[in-house]
Amino acid sequence: MRQLVRSAPAALPAELRAPLALTAALATAVLVALGILHFHDSGLTGIDAAVLPPIDGVRPPWRYVALVFDFGGEPLGSTILVALIAAVCFLVHRIRSAVLTVLGVVATVVVTTVLKPITGRTIHGEFLSYPSGHTALATALALVIALLLADRLGLGRAVAMGLVLGLALIAGLAMGWAEVALGAHYPTDALGGFCAALAVVPGTAWLVDRFADRG
Template identity: 55%
Template sequence: MTGRSPAVSPPALRPWLGLLGAAAMLVVVVLGVMYAGHSESGTVDRWFVRPTDDSVRPPWRNVALAIDFLGEPAGAAVLVLVAVAGCLLLRRPRAAVFVVAGVVVTVGIATLVKSVAGRTIHGPDNLSYPSGHAAFLTALAFMAALLAAGRLGLGRAAGMLLVLAAALVVGAAMGWAQVALGAHYPTDVLGGWCTALAVVPATAWLVDLTAERLEDRTADAARRRRP
């Protein structure tokens, strides 16, 4: 239908994004059940590092702290504002709504799962599963790549490659920072990464569905007002 704003979820990618989201949600649930109520690293975590040790030293510690800042409230707010401003400058209001909704829903789901799983690190008050930092930054990279794939008109293979590469690279960077700084267990990071992969496709579909219905209603109302 003409006059519609561009979709945030390219139609060619939707079936594959749905499968990816379902698989990622399964991982989140399985890990949440496995580590519910735990307060120490698991076997998988110990394959990588002693997660409760601050294992990084300068100059790499400064790099880890800089990446970690991007997931803190101030850093996250700056990233979201820049992303929204970019969408509006490109005249993509639906994309701007998608960015805000994707971040809010991803962080909200991660926070909810944390309270349900009850896994802690460095004391009983520090809920750790899944990593909210990893979930946030992965979601933002995922959404940016999804919007780029649509704008560039990429096909299914190229589009999925771009989306997965962006989520993997950015998620791995934040995951490394969180584990290196002793803020999370490796499986917390995996859970945060999968939370983003599960939430973003569903959010994209809902934003597109809602926007298309509103645009259809607006178009119908305009036609009825014509003499």
């Protein structure tokens, strides 16, 4: 098994290490800045005030769509998604990507879980909301898939970055919309979750490759 991991293709393509490191640094800065801006502040201001009223409380049939997305971020739904993606990675002999699927999601969820009580932002008076764990999880899974596709398709750096950031943005927007539409999060909570995944997953992928190469 160790030999399989060591000989497997990288979880983080070499040509994407530098640009994704920069992206992770910028995402970390935004994540921290938003956390400071909304530290123990649950008021509806700024971007949230402009975006939330038209979206919050969406009605059927769009509410059902939002609930489907939301299920993907719940414990059962996320476990199914992680298991499926990791299994596909394993079947196509991308062992490191399979490991990243699990560790990337776990690390991202840990970061959002730790940040919530530190930031202390609440919605509906009692539920910790910043950053959105659902949005972070969806973005993390999209990043894993995008990294795998970029490497398998042999894309150049610019196109690969476009694919990675594009899929991450689509996943983040979809889940972020669902969470805001269901009244579970503010828009900036979703942005924070998106940034959390961008900050965590590339570094986790680098660590997976580093330990695999040393093994």
